Amino acid sequence: VIAMYPRIDINIKKLKYNVNQVQKLCRSKGIGFWAVTKGFCALPEVARALVEAGADGLADSRLDNLKKLKDIPCKKILLRLPMQCELDSVVEYADYSFNSDLSSLTLLGQAALKRGKTHNVIIMIDMGDLREGLWPSEVDSFVGRALDIRGIEIKGFGVNLTCFGGVLPEEDNLGKFARISHEMEVKYNLDIEIISGGNSSSFYLLNEGRLPVGINNLRFGEVILFGSEAAFGQLIDGLHNDSFILKAQIVEIRKKPSIPIGNIGKDAFGNVPVFEDKGVVKRAIVAMGKQDIDLQTIHPIDESIEIIGASSDHTILNLSNCSKDYKVGDVVEFYIHYVSLLKASTSNYVNKNVINE
Numbered sequence: 225v226i227a228m229y230p231r232i233d234i235n236i237k238k239l240k241y242n243v244n245q246v247q248k249l250c251r252s253k254g255i256g257f258w259a260v261t262k263g264f265c266a267l268p269e270v271a272r273a274l275v276e277a278g279a280d281g282l283a284d285s286r287l288d289n290l291k292k293l294k295d296i297p298c299k300k301i302l303l304r305l306p307m308q309c310e311l312d313s314v315v316e317y318a319d320y321s322f323n324s325d326l327s328s329l330t331l332l333g334q335a336a337l338k339r340g341k342t343h344n345v346i347i348m349i350d351m352g353d354l355r356e357g358l359w360p361s362e363v364d365s366f367v368g369r370a371l372d373i374r375g376i377e378i379k380g381f382g383v384n385l386t387c388f389g390g391v392l393p394e395e396d397n398l399g400k401f402a403r404i405s406h407e408m409e410v411k412y413n414l415d416i417e418i419i420s421g422g423n424s425s426s427f428y429l430l431n432e433g434r435l436p437v438g439i440n441n442l443r444f445g446e447v448i449l450f451g452s453e454a455a456f457g458q459l460i461d462g463l464h465n466d467s468f469i470l471k472a473q474i475v476e477i478r479k480k481p482s483i484p485i486g487n488i489g490k491d492a493f494g495n496v497p498v499f500e501d502k503g504v505v506k507r508a509i510v511a512m513g514k515q516d517i518d519l520q521t522i523h524p525i526d527e528s529i530e531i532i533g534a535s536s537d538h539t540i541l542n543l544s545n546c547s548k549d550y551k552v553g554d555v556v557e558f559y560i561h562y563v564s565l566l567k568a569s570t571s572n573y574v575n576k577n578v579i580n581e
């Protein structure tokens with residue numbers, strides 16, 4: 225077998241271990257959790273392992289990803305508000321979807337009724353991060369009107385923080401969210417299953433036993449995939465943070481100056497580059513680039529390698545400080561974090577290698 229690069233090695237055993245640890249913690253606090261699969265584009269083999277290890281459901285923002293998971297026996301959740309062009313598939317592939325719009329809910333109900341189904345809806349409330357969701361003052365009238373829509377049933381409430389506005393989940397905002405959800409449940413006699421208090425940025429509250437009463441569900445991508453929480457970027461003790469390793473092959477090694485020669489215009493991405501003069505350096509090119517990764521979220525495992533920059537298909541490394549004598553054909557390994565994993569998983573040019581032992 226010829227090993228192909230660039231590729232991501234995905235260590236299923238480590239991911240399962242993370243899920244298992246998170247499940248134990250969640251269970252001890254009476255919380256359920258959904259594993260968020262978008263980071264690895266919902267590769268079914270990987271997603272299935274997360275369910276086997278204890279996730280209560282699989283959640284993704286893309287319907288295309290949920291379609292890939294249709295044969296895995298667990299609940300599927302569409303994390304992003306559905307587009308009106310995809311509602312038939314929402315009903316088919318998602319057991320729950322997140323919503324904040326009455327016209328979409330009306331059409332979603334019609335799509336469900338066409339299939340003889342009722343679709344489970346989670347209403348999103350915006351507690352200040354300013355991405356999706358109803359303003360708290362709107363929730364009451366929204367729920368009152370949504371109850372008139374046939375073909376849907378309100379099964380829960382959700383909040384998302386830290387993703388857009390960077391707002392931290394705290395006892396105050398999540399407590400208010402849980403109270404609003406409970407008031408709606410009582411006032412409208414709703415059959416509420418899910419009060420979903422956020423993503424991996426809420427993990428620290430769970431870990432410290434400070435998650436407000438009433439919240440019974442969280443949605444975890446980062447915690448499981450990278451063993452880090454998303455509020456402060458801290459690694460979580462006892463979880464693996466190297467379940468995904470990116471590997472790229474060297475196609476050129478040459479000594480070159482660190483400052484380009486000639487008048488400087490714009491680079492391939494429209495920026496005017498600025499370079500620090502480090503004299504002549506030993507440079508390697510690996511065959512992957514900004515089409516496949518993001519430079520801020522890959523880190524060479526060999527810490528003596530420095531990333532100089534990249535264009536769409538080439539990443540340039542400084543090997544001057546390396547004790548290892550790298551050659552063309554050698555493979556450089558990188559730790560990879562969320563943004564690069566998203567890009568690498570999405571890139572057709574990056575091979576996905578699932579390691580199962």
Ligand SMILES: Cc1ncc(COP(=O)(O)O)c(C=O)c1O
Nearest residue numbers: 260303423424443444445446454
């Ligand atoms: C609505 C929603 N919930 C949960 C997540 C998972 O976030 P994280 O990876 O921080 O756990 C995301 C994004 O990935 C999201 O958009």
